[in-house]
Amino acid sequence: MRFAGGAATLLVAAMVAVSGCTGAPDREDEALDIRDRISGMPGVSEADLIYNNGIIEGTRFELEIDMARASDQQIGAVAAQLDDMRGNDFAKFDQRMKIIVGERTSVSGSADLPADMEQLTGLLRxxxxxAPAGEIMWSGGAPDASRVQILEAEDPDAAVDAVLRIFSERPLNEIEVSAADRVADPHWMIVNRFTPADKERIEQQLAAAAPVDPGWIGVRDGWINRLTFSVPTPATAYDDVVRAIHAIDAGPAHPVSLTWAWHGADYRYDEPRWAGSAMIGKCEYVNGDRTVSEPLVPDALALQQRIRDEFDTCLK
Known part of the structure; x- marks a missing residue:
């Protein structure tokens, strides 16, 4: 069942089994009561509820609350009240609570919302x-599992800098920033500890890797662990790939999954293309087979194997 809060309209979906078959108790009345009470709190523009308890639909208790124009204090009060009203009544349900705290900016949680919701709202605003972008989302469960996603950032590098600056006293476990211009700018995926000093070092490493053009920058524990980039021409590709490997200090101490491509020719989806990949400083190919590859044109395949021979750690 889905309950739309603004118009208080109840849309009933056909259910092939009674709720008791799911193992979760019937909490429909409680869910409706929570929605209605939250809807009446200061700063709430709208509250939409999804409640399901059936073997087809599953057990879902999801509430989306629009507080884009509310004060930080009002948002903090609603989050605290919502957690208090839920208690443990919905422990057997898949819960998702989402509060919209600004234009295309939101906080989502499951069993509990952040205790410092008021402060978190201020940071996200x-x-x-x-960081001009399409959508900004904070989500979290356990205290050490908070995540910020910034989608379609106008300047991904600057957006990462903004996250590090604004959340300096509230570290995140994961930062993801996608680019509005996917051709010109990279996609950042950062996991675990990451500091402004790490960011500065990585920027210097990528500058040293020029003229390769990063498309995906994966970082774990402060070091690049996945890098996708384009090369300017096949003629210099070996030198460009090797330069990039050395520039980012890839090797057994800092293993990297490396992928490169040349975009100077058009290929159909089912044709071999000019690209390549290698496990630098590690051996994690599919099924452990370092000869497995996507369809590549002959000279690209030869370059790929040469890089693998020189820089992975598989038994030769």
């Missing part, structure tokens, strides 16, 4: 002002 600062991030929205400092």
């Amino acid at each position: 600062r991030l929205r002002a400092d």
Whole structure:
């Protein structure tokens, strides 16, 4: 069943079994009561509820609350009240609570919302002002599992800097920033500890790797662990790939999954193309087979194997 809060309209979906078959208790009345009470709190523009308890639909209790124009304090009060009203009544349900705290900016949680919701709202609103983007989302479960996603950032590098600056006192476990211009700018995927010093070092490493053009920058524990880039021409590709490997200090101490491509020719989806990949400083190919490859043109395949021979750690 889905309950739309603004118009208080109940849309009933056909259910092939009674709720008791799911193992979760019937909490429909409680879910409706929570929605209605939250809807009446200061700063709430709208509250939409999805409640399901059936073997087809599953057990879902999801509430989306629009507070884009509310004060930080009002948002903090609603989050605290919502957690208090839920208690443990929905422990057997898949829960998702989402509060919209600004234009295309939101906080999502499951069993509990952040205890410092008021402060978190202020941080996200600062991030929205400092990092022009499509959508900004904070999500979290356990205290050490918080995540910020910034989608379609106008300047991904600057957006990462803004996250590090604004969340300096509230570290994140994961930062993801996608680019509005996917051709010109990279996609960042950062996991675990990451500091402004790490960011500065990586920027210097990527500058040293020029003229390769990064498309995906994966970072774990402060070091690049996945890099996708384009090369300017097949003629210099070996030198470009090797330069990139050395520039990012890839090797057994800092293993990297490396992927490269030349985009100077058009290939159909089912044709071999000019590209390549290698496990630098590690051996994690599919099924452990370092000869497995996507369809590549002959000279690209030869370059790929040469890089693998020189830089992976598989038994030769």
